[in-house]
Amino acid sequence: xxxxxxxxxxxxxxxxxxxxxxxxxxxxxxxxxxxxxxxxxxxxxxxxxxxxxxxxxxxxxxxxxxxxxxxxxxxxxxxxxxxxxxxxxxxxxxxxxxxx
Numbered sequence: 001x002x003x004x005x006x007x008x009x010x011x012x013x014x015x016x017x018x019x020x021x022x023x024x025x026x027x028x029x030x031x032x033x034x035x036x037x038x039x040x041x042x043x044x045x046x047x048x049x050x051x052x053x054x055x056x057x058x059x060x061x062x063x064x065x066x067x068x069x070x071x072x073x074x075x076x077x078x079x080x081x082x083x084x085x086x087x088x089x090x091x092x093x094x095x096x097x098x099x100x
Contacts, residue, residue: 001068001094004040006084009033011075030079034087041067041090066092073098 013032017025044067048054054062072084072095080086085097 001066003068003070004037005071006033006037006069006088007071007073007075009036010079014076030076030083033084037069037084037088041088041093044092064092066094068094068096070096072096073100 010030010033014029017029048064058064069084069088072088074081074083081098081100085095088095
């Protein structure tokens, strides 16, 4: 798997948005991590769908290195405990869900 840390993105970006203080900034809180992970997944899909080198390897039995959403426990109590699980379900994904 290829680790991709999720909630840490919101933790960092939300601090910046909070410091900005504008209504526009507040409306973006809690959205950066999911948007970032979705972009990474889109790039992952594109790479394995369009790369002829990968097609050759897959034909020989190679397996896809799957993305792993790590750090999917929410750090902000205002967010659902399952925010990064519910919003990032996709084919080939591995998720390290917190036990709670």
